[in-house]
Amino acid sequence: MKGLLAFxxxxxxxxxxxxxxxxxxxxxxxxxxxxxxxxxxxxxxxxLELDFWVPPSKxxxxxxxxxxxxxxxxxxxxxxxxxxxxxxxxxxxQAILDEEQEQMKENxxxxxxxxxxxxxxxxxxxxxxxxxxxxxAQYPNLVSKIQIGWTYEHREMYVxxxxxxxxxxxxxxxxxxxxxxxxxxxxxxxxxxxxxxxLYGNDASLTxxxxxxDIFLLITANPDGYVFTHTSNRMWRKTRSRxxxxxxxxxxxxxxxxxxxxxxxxxTNPCSDSYHGPYAHSEVEVKNIVDFVKSHGNIKSxxxxxSYSQLLLYPYGYKCTNTKDYKELDSIGKSAASALQSLYGTxxxxxxxxxxxxxASGGSIDWxxxxxxxxxxxxxxxxxxxxxxxxxxxxxxxxxxxxWLGLKSIMEYVYDHPY
Amino acid sequence: MSPxxxxxxxxxxxxxxxxxxxxxxxxxxxxxxxxxxxxxxNELPHSTLHLEEAEAAxxxxxxxxxxxxxxxLNPANYRATRAAQVxxxxxxxxxxxxxxxxxxxxxENATLEEIPGVGNKYFLTFIEDETPSKHATGVYTAEILFRxxxxxxxxxxxxxxxxxxxxxxEDENTFYVRMRKxxxxxAGKYIPDGHGNIPTEMEPFWHLGYTASSYIMWxxxxxxxxxxxxxxxxxxxxETENDSLAFDYVVLLHEMVSQEVTQWTMQVCWSPFQxxxxxxxxQSSENIQFPGDAKAIMSPTSLDK
Numbered sequence: 216m217k218g219l220l221a222f223x224x225x226x227x228x229x230x231x232x233x234x235x236x237x238x239x240x241x242x243x244x245x246x247x248x249x250x251x252x253x254x255x256x257x258x259x260x261x262x263l264e265l266d267f268w269v270p271p272s273k274x275x276x277x278x279x280x281x282x283x284x285x286x287x288x289x290x291x292x293x294x295x296x297x298x299x300x301x302x303x304x305x306x307x308x309q310a311i312l313d314e315e316q317e318q319m320k321e322n323x324x325x326x327x328x329x330x331x332x333x334x335x336x337x338x339x340x341x342x343x344x345x346x347x348x349x350x351x352a353q354y355p356n357l358v359s360k361i362q363i364g365w366t367y368e369h370r371e372m373y374v375x376x377x378x379x380x381x382x383x384x385x386x387x388x389x390x391x392x393x394x395x396x397x398x399x400x401x402x403x404x405x406x407x408x409x410x411x412x413x414l415y416g417n418d419a420s421l422t423x424x425x426x427x428x429d430i431f432l433l434i435t436a437n438p439d440g441y442v443f444t445h446t447s448n449r450m451w452r453k454t455r456s457r458x459x460x461x462x463x464x465x466x467x468x469x470x471x472x473x474x475x476x477x478x479x480x481x482x483t484n485p486c487s488d489s490y491h492g493p494y495a496h497s498e499v500e501v502k503n504i505v506d507f508v509k510s511h512g513n514i515k516s517x518x519x520x521x522s523y524s525q526l527l528l529y530p531y532g533y534k535c536t537n538t539k540d541y542k543e544l545d546s547i548g549k550s551a552a553s554a555l556q557s558l559y560g561t562x563x564x565x566x567x568x569x570x571x572x573x574x575a576s577g578g579s580i581d582w583x584x585x586x587x588x589x590x591x592x593x594x595x596x597x598x599x600x601x602x603x604x605x606x607x608x609x610x611x612x613x614x615x616x617x618x619w620l621g622l623k624s625i626m627e628y629v630y631d632h633p634y
Numbered sequence: 635m636s637p638x639x640x641x642x643x644x645x646x647x648x649x650x651x652x653x654x655x656x657x658x659x660x661x662x663x664x665x666x667x668x669x670x671x672x673x674x675x676n677e678l679p680h681s682t683l684h685l686e687e688a689e690a691a692x693x694x695x696x697x698x699x700x701x702x703x704x705x706x707l708n709p710a711n712y713r714a715t716r717a718a719q720v721x722x723x724x725x726x727x728x729x730x731x732x733x734x735x736x737x738x739x740x741x742e743n744a745t746l747e748e749i750p751g752v753g754n755k756y757f758l759t760f761i762e763d764e765t766p767s768k769h770a771t772g773v774y775t776a777e778i779l780f781r782x783x784x785x786x787x788x789x790x791x792x793x794x795x796x797x798x799x800x801x802x803x804e805d806e807n808t809f810y811v812r813m814r815k816x817x818x819x820x821a822g823k824y825i826p827d828g829h830g831n832i833p834t835e836m837e838p839f840w841h842l843g844y845t846a847s848s849y850i851m852w853x854x855x856x857x858x859x860x861x862x863x864x865x866x867x868x869x870x871x872x873e874t875e876n877d878s879l880a881f882d883y884v885v886l887l888h889e890m891v892s893q894e895v896t897q898w899t900m901q902v903c904w905s906p907f908q909x910x911x912x913x914x915x916x917q918s919s920e921n922i923q924f925p926g927d928a929k930a931i932m933s934p935t936s937l938d939k
Contacts, residue, residue, distance in 0.1 A: 445926040450895040488893040600862035607830030
């Protein structure tokens with residue numbers, strides 16, 4: 216009978232008819248043989264046009280029947296007159312069918328838009344969030360979406376998880392967009408997410424990695440700031456939190472981590488673009504990541520993506536002395552930069568934050584390193600200043616493609632060196 | 635002058651290449667045609683670079699005067715990068731070209747000399763680009779002096795380089811002739827726009843803004859800054875009484891160390907003969923919105939051919 220229903224739905228859909236308007240599905244209790252006989256006789260009355268989804272068979276087994284609106288009163292009176300208990304399982308069959316149609320349409324649209332999402336363009340936050348759902352829908356066995364908290368302005372913060380199973384596997388974390396104006400970092404992360412999803416099962420190295428490790432990808436670590444760059448100020452860097460003693464808004468989220476917090480290279484002035492904030496992890500966006508990393512407890516590599524300057528950096532920023540793993544990190548960095556350069560000739564400098572750009576306290580990869588995540592790196596993507604933050608969209612894909620080679624190089628090293 | 639200073643001065647020709655080139659760099663009031671004949675028609679460098687000789691000479695000077703504080707820097711170190719950036723800004727402004735710009739190449743060697751009572755001097759040599767292009771020029775060596783004075787002083791730069799190729803001056807002439815033919819003053823906004831786009835018609839105005847901004851970036855630099863121009867927020871052509879074109883420009887500059895993006899206004903003159911000149915500049919407090927989705931606009935929408 217259900218097959219007939221399905222067929223009818225197709226016909227209805229084709230003819231845009233609402234065949235099942237007002238139809239209800241009743242579940243009727245069959246307590247004794249008398250009930251059974253009544254139901255069997257109802258079954259035989261063709262003019263009632265009853266459609267038994269679960270036909271009367273024996274006592275104790277409830278019967279499900281679809282009743283057209285014209286027969287509803289008659290059936291209900293019959294049942295009540297014979298002391299037969301029933302419940303309305305579906306109030307309006309058409310409504311369910313309509314919803315199903317909508318869902319199917321939506322899924323087809325999501326599928327189409329996953330294929331038609333332009334990876335070589337800059338997108339608004341809403342578009343990016345919608346796209347995350349399409350990616351999830353396209354690769355349900357690999358990709359899931361985790362909410363790690365809220366932003367200051369109450370936007371959700373989502374992390375994409377790439378996992379083939381297991382329980383709390385060793386993981387690699389990648390984040391981008393912590394500084395709102397660094398649009399190419401966000402765009403690169405989107406491309407990268409898509410790349411990981413498509414490569415699994417097709418690329419030996421990545422497949423091997425994902426069979427033993429998870430990858431977490433936070434595409435925008437500063438959603439409030441990102442929205443602000445679209446609507447108001449393309450050059451905005453910080454969060455959008457209100458400062459208590461100042462009319463200036465926002466804290467530099469990469470000076471807000473508990474690593475040499477409030478030391479050199481961060482400003483005490485709320486109006487400054489490198490303001491460290493009132494205290495470490497004051498910014499909810501930073502706190503969300505800190506809490507996630509701590510509670511996960513098994514992250515082996517933490518990679519932050521920024522722009523611009525074409526640098527591959529490792530700790531420390533808050534002090535100008537080398538980490539104890541300096542030689543190893545430098546070697547990993549140089550290999551990654553070399554892999555990156557191999558594609559389009561883009562040259563990267565490799566070094567500690569303090570040596571390569573400046574002493575800067577309160578940075579994310581310093582905190583992660585000091586909290587046991589040895590393979591902590593930061594990328595500063597294209598270019599070296601000609602366009603700076605305003606990198607043309609036609610450079611997104613080349614940037615992402617070359618960066619991928621650098622990321623892969625690091626990830627493969629991490630995989631090969633468990634600790 | 636102390637013996638040390640004589641030694642340094644004596645070393646300059648070795649570091650800078652031929653004395654002719656050094657004199658050339660110091661007399662930038664020359665017309666562009668004179669510069670053309672020196673630089674534009676040659677694709678080969680003017681001076682042969684004798685790196686080993688330069689380094690040997692530096693070491694010798696250290697022996698002569700032990701008070702000399704010389705420090706070999708890691709070429710990837712930020713101190714070298716910042717000094718190199720200053721040299722690039724200086725050269726871009728001094729060369730004064732519309733379409734031809736220096737960019738900061740990878741540093742091969744870097745040395746810092748602390749001169750007591752004067753300031754810090756950086757000696758840099760650069761790695762050559764494998765594929766020089768029409769619009770690129772190349773710096774071979776640069777010497778940058780940051781004076782430590784109470785009043786702000788612009789860094790002093792001496793350098794060896796190769797300049798623009800001949801075709802650039804033709805492009806500039808073409809643009810100049812076209813601009814002189816326009817019936818209305820040209821104005822525009824957001825080059826590049828929030829998505830990094832620059833409409834082809836508006837490219838020359840970006841180039842002009844970039845060369846002119848180099849003046850500001852050079853003048854405002856010190857050892858704790860690294861400037862880049864982000865965008866031309868707006869430009870407005872002005873009437874002139876002579877052959878030059880003149881514009882009011884408002885630009886956004888990004889300073890890497892503080893991470894501040896600041897707004898500057900300047901008055902710019904240009905002609906193919908005089909090159910780019912900045913008449914005056916100041917930090918701007920005009921409230922110009924720059925939302926990410928703003929598009930580049932120009933008035934008129936296209937230039938008359």
